[in-house]
Amino acid sequence: MPFELTILGSSSATPTQNRHPTAQVLNIRERFFLIDCGEGTQSQLVRYKIKYSRIGHIFISHLHGDHYLGLMGLLSTMHLQGRNNEIHIYGQQELMDIIELQLRLSQTVLRYNLIFHPVKNYSGTIILEDEDLSVSTISLNHRIPCTGFLFKEKPKPRKLLINKMKQYNIPFKYYAGIKNGENYEDDFGNIIPNKELTISAGRPRSYAFCSDTVYLEHLADEVRGVDLLYHESTFMHDLLDRAKATFHSTSIEAATVAKNAGVQRLVIGHFSARYKDLAPMLEEARTIFPESELALEGRKFVVHEQN
Amino acid sequence: MPFELTILGSSSATPTQNRHPTAQVLNIRERFFLIDCGEGTQSQLVRYKIKYSRIGHIFISHLHGDHYLGLMGLLSTMHLQGRNNEIHIYGQQELMDIIELQLRLSQTVLRYNLIFHPVKNYSGTIILEDEDLSVSTISLNHRIPCTGFLFKEKPKPRKLLINKMKQYNIPFKYYAGIKNGENYEDDFGNIIPNKELTISAGRPRSYAFCSDTVYLEHLADEVRGVDLLYHESTFMHDLLDRAKATFHSTSIEAATVAKNAGVQRLVIGHFSARYKDLAPMLEEARTIFPESELALEGRKFVVHEQN
Numbered sequence: 227m228p229f230e231l232t233i234l235g236s237s238s239a240t241p242t243q244n245r246h247p248t249a250q251v252l253n254i255r256e257r258f259f260l261i262d263c264g265e266g267t268q269s270q271l272v273r274y275k276i277k278y279s280r281i282g283h284i285f286i287s288h289l290h291g292d293h294y295l296g297l298m299g300l301l302s303t304m305h306l307q308g309r310n311n312e313i314h315i316y317g318q319q320e321l322m323d324i325i326e327l328q329l330r331l332s333q334t335v336l337r338y339n340l341i342f343h344p345v346k347n348y349s350g351t352i353i354l355e356d357e358d359l360s361v362s363t364i365s366l367n368h369r370i371p372c373t374g375f376l377f378k379e380k381p382k383p384r385k386l387l388i389n390k391m392k393q394y395n396i397p398f399k400y401y402a403g404i405k406n407g408e409n410y411e412d413d414f415g416n417i418i419p420n421k422e423l424t425i426s427a428g429r430p431r432s433y434a435f436c437s438d439t440v441y442l443e444h445l446a447d448e449v450r451g452v453d454l455l456y457h458e459s460t461f462m463h464d465l466l467d468r469a470k471a472t473f474h475s476t477s478i479e480a481a482t483v484a485k486n487a488g489v490q491r492l493v494i495g496h497f498s499a500r501y502k503d504l505a506p507m508l509e510e511a512r513t514i515f516p517e518s519e520l521a522l523e524g525r526k527f528v529v530h531e532q533n
Numbered sequence: 534m535p536f537e538l539t540i541l542g543s544s545s546a547t548p549t550q551n552r553h554p555t556a557q558v559l560n561i562r563e564r565f566f567l568i569d570c571g572e573g574t575q576s577q578l579v580r581y582k583i584k585y586s587r588i589g590h591i592f593i594s595h596l597h598g599d600h601y602l603g604l605m606g607l608l609s610t611m612h613l614q615g616r617n618n619e620i621h622i623y624g625q626q627e628l629m630d631i632i633e634l635q636l637r638l639s640q641t642v643l644r645y646n647l648i649f650h651p652v653k654n655y656s657g658t659i660i661l662e663d664e665d666l667s668v669s670t671i672s673l674n675h676r677i678p679c680t681g682f683l684f685k686e687k688p689k690p691r692k693l694l695i696n697k698m699k700q701y702n703i704p705f706k707y708y709a710g711i712k713n714g715e716n717y718e719d720d721f722g723n724i725i726p727n728k729e730l731t732i733s734a735g736r737p738r739s740y741a742f743c744s745d746t747v748y749l750e751h752l753a754d755e756v757r758g759v760d761l762l763y764h765e766s767t768f769m770h771d772l773l774d775r776a777k778a779t780f781h782s783t784s785i786e787a788a789t790v791a792k793n794a795g796v797q798r799l800v801i802g803h804f805s806a807r808y809k810d811l812a813p814m815l816e817e818a819r820t821i822f823p824e825s826e827l828a829l830e831g832r833k834f835v836v837h838e839q840n
Contacts (some may be wrong), residue, residue, distance in 0.1 A: 239613050240613050241575065241579075241606075243576075265575070266572060266573045266576060268548065268572070269548060269550075269573060272548075272549075272550050289635075289638045291606055291609045291635065291639060292609075295605055298598050298602055299598055299599075306547050307547065320638050324631075324634060324635060327630065328596075328598065328631060331596045331630075331677075332597050332598060333676060369640060370638075
């Protein structure tokens with residue numbers, strides 16, 4: 227089952243001819259989560275063939291325009307295309323004020339239910355949880371309140387070894403319990419341990435999205451061991467002062483968080499328009515954390531199932 | 534001196550892969566006017582090499598998202614790029630509420646002066662006038678208040694015929710008056726008529742932008758004789774009922790306005806996403822008004838100086 231991140235935008239606030247403001251789509255087990263929604267996100271979704279109708283949840287990190295100005299257009303197009311399914315939006319409470327004002331002035335009554343979930347800038351608050359996954363907040367430190375998001379798969383039921391089911395003649399009614407890790411006791415009182423009957427369906431996968439922020443040493447604790455970490459990297463490290471002044475991070479800082487957190491892979495993005503060539507940015511990050519990649523438009527980062 | 538319209542967007546509310554929502558730039562004598570500002574306008578400006586810094590005035594016809602959702606991003610980029618020059622925005626009063634809310638929530642204090650000019654949906658109100666041109670309103674009829682804009686060059690001073698100036702030995706101090714149409718009286722009381730001393734510098738050129746509207750018979754009177762008329766044409770004429778229901782126009786209706794108004798050229802746009810091929814749309818308009826053209830992205834419509 228997929229766990230795949232698609233990058234729709236890599237630029238910081240000033241877009242360039244080839245870079246778009248922040249937006250990403252995370253596909254967890256064929257459920258699609260849109261993370262930030264900069265201007266032009268709907269066009270980027272069309273370009274990368276992700277149907278609007280598949281997106282059920284939208285997460286907005288903060289209210290700087292390059293992270294949300296594509297939202298009204300997307301909501302409007304979903305409406306015009308006749309969407310019926312409800313949509314869930316997660317963001318600062320004031321985002322709903324912006325949405326409501328614009329809907330009211332355009333005299334639009336959405337055809338679908340828009341369910342708004344206000345997000346506060348604390349860490350570790352679970353804002354979405356179901357049988358597949360949980361999403362919790364990561365408190366960041368930017369010029370205005372800004373929240374990252376940690377996506378974690380739920381552990382999946384173990385896979386039954388069908389030949390063992392037959393060998394021990396295990397009735398079907400025990401299958402669900404065995405999938406959940408129970409041992410099996412046969413008619414003679416013999417215990418067959420679960421690990422002889424099943425294999426792991428893969429350990430839960432995880433993705434942490436750390437939008438605009440200054441370098442935070444404690445962030446490593448919050449994203450420890452994730453499979454995939456996105457951390458902004460607006461500047462190269464020679465502009466550390468500029469990064470601090472604007473509440474952004476450098477490539478070295480992003481890579482330091484990745485290294486300290488022991489993540490599997492780092493994706494850096496939110497690049498300043500001043501960098502035409504991003505190779506030096508990537509090279510710099512890799513001096514600290516070799517498994518670094520650039521969040522370029524259209525790139526997909528797949529986290530494979532692992533046993 | 535140029536009088537040139539550049540199309541940045543041709544689509545109606547749902548954008549397609551190749552079409553962008555409404556936005557146009559009108560260059561009158563090297564002054565740049567942005568008319569409507571759909572999502573992605575800043576990228577389109579970059580694509581067609583029109584510098585943000587040259588735009589001094591922005592006109593927004595109405596508060597449907599496909600006509601203004603690119604505005605906040607553009608204003609923000611102008612700010613980030615260090616703009617100092619003031620900018621004038623013309624639109625419904627509530628547009629300023631949207632701008633103010635978003636600036637406040639992003640804690641942005643613009644580096645430049647934003648001067649907002651509220652526009653009411655009456656016809657014939659002059660909202661901008663100076664030595665080069667005037668802009669007045671055109672009342673349209675859409676689902677929400679919607680205003681078109683009529684741009685008219687001011688008459689230019691007549692051009693002096695320098696050989697005649699010499700022939701009659703006319704002192705320099707009379708030149709300004711003669712440019713403004715005065716005759717010349719020499720020392721012997723002879724009257725030299727102005728038309729012997731000057732030629733016309735070209736008649737004033739004009740452009741009418743008629744954004745979203747149902748067909749309005751009286752509109753022909755308001756845009757009579759303009760050099761260039763933009764009129765929306767969301768649908769072909771077989772969908773007249775749909776056009777009426779959604780307060781839009783068909784190609785036949787747009788062409789009828791152009792014909793009745795005796796304009797020089799018609800540009801149709803705001804095409805429904807259902808039309809992949811626009812040739813039949815254009816053909817249909819041309820059955821009524823042969824000088825019709827499509828408002829395709831990147832197309833320029835030049836009005837030449839005419840004597």
